[in-house]
Structures are given as structure tokens and as C-alpha cells.
Amino acid sequence: MTRWVGGNRFHLLENGEAFFPRVFESIAGARHEVVVETFILFEDKVGLALHAVLLAAASRGVRIDLTIDGFGSPDLSPGFISALTQAGVRVHVFDPAPRLWGWRTNVFRRMHRKIVVVDAKQAFVGGINYSADHLADYGPEAKQDYSVEIEGPIVTVIHAFVHKALAAGQRNAATSFAGQLRERIADRAHLLTQGWRTEPAPAGEAAAIFVTRDNRKHTTDIERHYRIAIRAARHRVVIANAYFFPGYRLLKEMRRAARRGVEVRLILQGEPDMAIVKTAANMLYHHLLSAGVQIFEYCERPLHGKVAVSDDAWSTVGSSNLDPLSLSLNLEANVIIKDRAFNQLLGARLDDLVQNSCKQIHAADLVEWSWWRVLRSFFVFHLLSRFPAWAGWLPAHAPRLMPPAAPAEASVNAGADRVSHADAA
Structure with a gap:
């Protein structure tokens, strides 16, 4: 335990x-x-x-x-x-x-x-x-x-x-x-x-939990801690993550938090090191923006971070992206930190990114989707949103x-x- x-x-x-x-x-x-x-x-x-x-x-x-x-x-x-x-x-x-x-x-x-x-x-x-x-x-x-x-x-x-x-x-x-x-x-x-x-x-004074993901006993531990923190949030959640295409349950918690008045901010890649990274994340923009989630693209250089803060004490730093590879396949390690001073410091550094190096994405900025994009996004989203289930079919x-x-x-x-x-x- x-x-x-x-x-x-x-x-x-x-x-x-x-x-x-x-x-x-x-x-x-x-x-x-x-x-x-x-x-x-x-x-x-x-x-x-x-x-x-x-x-x-x-x-x-x-x-x-x-x-x-x-x-x-x-x-x-x-x-x-x-x-x-x-x-x-x-x-x-x-x-x-x-x-x-x-x-x-x-x-x-x-x-x-x-x-x-x-x-x-x-x-x-x-x-x-x-x-x-x-x-x-x-x-x-x-x-x-x-x-x-x-x-x-x-x-x-x-x-x-x-x-x-x-x-x-x-x-x-x-x-x-x-x-x-x-x-x-x-x-x-x-x-x-x-x-x-x-x-x-x-x-x-900081309390901490060391959390890992493997392919045996701890297959969803890191994702679960993200969901717990978002579900408990009352004021703010800021997630900076390089490769972003989480599963359905994590997306649902973000949307629910935003709808109950929590400021939910995502800092994602605006200058990606792989074009598919931005393409995949873009498929989720309408879904998240419609619930009130704020999306910022970091445009100064490639974002490789995997960090987050919630309210005034919870933080995480680690190796886990929020994509199918990290959440369902790779061996990962994050540390969960409960400390006000660290939360404030990391939160301030992320705020600095938002204010000085990011472009906020609004619904009006998104190109109207053709019927093909809508159809493609529907199938890709529903396929990847259940990746914890189909990932088990891949070689272990x-x-x-x-x-x-x-x-x-x-x-x-x-x-x-x-x-x-x-x-x-």
C-alpha cells in the first residue's frame, strides 16, 4: 500500500x-x-x-x-x-x-x-x-x-x-x-x-509518495494519482506535459473539474519535436475547451516536461507523459509531493511559461473541421481513449x-x- x-x-x-x-x-x-x-x-x-x-x-x-x-x-x-x-x-x-x-x-x-x-x-x-x-x-x-x-x-x-x-x-x-x-x-x-x-x-517538511508504473502490479498508479488530485482540486490544476493524449477517465476528471469552477490549465507543445504530437493533442482541444479547460501551447522550444500542480500543496515531477506509451506501456517513475513551498515555486515557474512563452488556444482559433476530420477524430479518440484495455494485447x-x-x-x-x-x- x-x-x-x-x-x-x-x-x-x-x-x-x-x-x-x-x-x-x-x-x-x-x-x-x-x-x-x-x-x-x-x-x-x-x-x-x-x-x-x-x-x-x-x-x-x-x-x-x-x-x-x-x-x-x-x-x-x-x-x-x-x-x-x-x-x-x-x-x-x-x-x-x-x-x-x-x-x-x-x-x-x-x-x-x-x-x-x-x-x-x-x-x-x-x-x-x-x-x-x-x-x-x-x-x-x-x-x-x-x-x-x-x-x-x-x-x-x-x-x-x-x-x-x-x-x-x-x-x-x-x-x-x-x-x-x-x-x-x-x-x-x-x-x-x-x-x-x-x-x-x-x-x-515535505511529504511524498514515490509512484511507478510497470506491466505487472502497478499498471495505472501514476494515472490514478493524477485523477485523485484533479478530483480533489478546488481552485486550480496546472499540467505541463510534452506528449498529451490521455485516456477517457483522465479527460473526464479534467472536464468535471473545469465545470465545477476549478481553473484547469494545460501547457502543451506548440513547437513539437514530432508533428504527430500536436496533431493528436489537437483532436482533444474542442472536447476540453467546451468544458472550460484552458489550453496553452508552449512556443519557445520543444516542451519535454512532465509536471503538474494542484491547489496549494500537491505537485508531481517525473518521467511519465500523459499518452498511451507512458500510461499503458513504458516503465515510469514520478514523485508526488505535498508541500506548499514547492507547489508555489513550481506553480510560479509554470505561470512564467504561460505569461511569457505560451499562446492560449481559444475555440475561435480552431479551424472548422471537415466531415473527414470529424469522422477521423471520432474513431481515433474512441480507440485511444480506451488504450489501457487494448494495450494489454501488445507483447508483455x-x-x-x-x-x-x-x-x-x-x-x-x-x-x-x-x-x-x-x-x-
Whole structure:
């Protein structure tokens, strides 16, 4: 049963300029253990900076587990990987798969989480990947995104989760009895050396819940927390989400909240990194505007955030979009925060986006739909609005964490795929 954990401190990190220095500084100060999960790791200036700080930590004897997604991070060179593994970093690839005629085949049910835990005392959760397109100097395609730095007892919950994920993935990958035995011995040896672990002391006043989505027991947890917050809202709800096409129940709660007088604001992509993102969201505009939901398109650069605030205390930051991939297929992680100060800060940052970088969409701005658009939208909406049901038909499997491919196999066409697999990050 998920419960609120008190005594935490949350520090909002907006964009790579705030996020990367804090993560790298934390890893540089690690004494015992670093666990990193990410969907995308590119071999650019950001990825190389992470690479360097992990190598330095490993050289000090810090135990490091780095998990990347096989679909999101296919372009790392053999030299990049081998330097890590030779230094003792345990590199894991989530569900790697061979290519078919040059195409990546492992599309569904990706490991989309972005988590860092350092010495079981400090954690980072959010939506920022390790790639240069999260920095403003990348140019017009630089992403707008958020993460949080966390201290306090909730870090124990996050730490336990990442270790459970590592253990489960390794067990699923080690199909032979000997392989499973080796993994159990290694994990047991690690547990015996964790005398350094202590319960983090209270660090602040915030209560929090760490919420994840998987394909087994927690298939709708993140969406459910969104619905609970919207249903309980009395004054305002502000949701900034990059990939927006939620299911029927979440849309219904937004419309109901707006109709009972709650100010419901959506901040969506106005300059999308994929054209289909805006097309899909546009199909919902009439439906939402007619109930009083306010829609703003962020037009300064691509929006990649997955954050929200409700009333004066509830907030969430994480990796989960509000689309079929995140809500019904991918492995995701959000932190739900109950804290007035954090709510006010995040709310102010979102208000700044609305006031200075967004265009409000009104019903009069929408092009009159032809009969074909009406018909198409009807079928697409009713198909996707029930995606939690049909998503279960897609292939499901136990997550596997594999070591990286041998150098001869690891080399892939770097760069050509980066646009396509970064889009849904």
C-alpha cells in the first residue's frame, strides 16, 4: 500500500543547466554507491561528462550501476562502454534487441525512468535525459524540462525500488541455474557490505509518495494519482506535459473539474519535436475547451516536461507523459509531493511559461473541421481513449537487464537514429 512519507526536502531543477551540475556534483561526492537509470544516454558533451564522473567515482571504489534503455540508447560506442566496465561500473541494458533490416524492433514497453540515487541518501527523479539537447546552447530544439533533487526518508523508498528493479532484471536475464546462482551470490555479497547504509534523517517538511508504473502490479498508479488530485482540486490544476493524449477517465476528471469552477490549465507543445504530437493533442482541444479547460501551447522550444500542480500543496515531477506509451506501456517513475513551498515555486515557474512563452488556444482559433476530420477524430479518440484495455494485447515480458554487447556487436549507426528515438523521451 503506497503511503505518504514525511520529512523530505525537494529542490526543483529546471532544464539541464540546473540538473546536470547537481547530479555530477553528487556523484563526485559519492562514497559508497551510485545507481543511475536513464532512457537516453548520448555520447555527446553531456554523456561524456557523466562518463567522466562515473569513471572517477569507480576509481575511488564506489559501486556503480548504470541502466540504459536498449531502444533509447543504441548509439554508444564500444570504447565508451568498455571504459566503464573495465573500471568496474556495472552497465545494464534494458531489453536490447537485434535490428531487422536496419530498424530497431524493441519499440514497446521501454524503461523510460530517469532516476539517480547516491549513497542511499540523495536522489534525483524527473524527465531529463543525459543528452546535450537539454541545454539551452543546443539551439531552437533545446528541451524545456524538470527534475527534482530529493533528501529525506523518501530516498530509502527510491533506493529500495532501484535495487529491486536491478535484482528482478538480472534474474530474468540469467536463464541458467548457474547464471542465477552467480547473480544471487553477487547480490548477497553486496548486501553484506552495506553497513554504511543508515536511514536518511528528516531534511524538510515535505511529504511524498514515490509512484511507478510497470506491466505487472502497478499498471495505472501514476494515472490514478493524477485523477485523485484533479478530483480533489478546488481552485486550480496546472499540467505541463510534452506528449498529451490521455485516456477517457483522465479527460473526464479534467472536464468535471473545469465545470465545477476549478481553473484547469494545460501547457502543451506548440513547437513539437514530432508533428504527430500536436496533431493528436489537437483532436482533444474542442472536447476540453467546451468544458472550460484552458489550453496553452508552449512556443519557445520543444516542451519535454512532465509536471503538474494542484491547489496549494500537491505537485508531481517525473518521467511519465500523459499518452498511451507512458500510461499503458513504458516503465515510469514520478514523485508526488505535498508541500506548499514547492507547489508555489513550481506553480510560479509554470505561470512564467504561460505569461511569457505560451499562446492560449481559444475555440475561435480552431479551424472548422471537415466531415473527414470529424469522422477521423471520432474513431481515433474512441480507440485511444480506451488504450489501457487494448494495450494489454501488445507483447508483455519480464524486464531483462543485459550486459552491453561485445565491441564487435555494439557498434551501430551513431547519429542517424538519434532524432527518431529521442522524440518520445
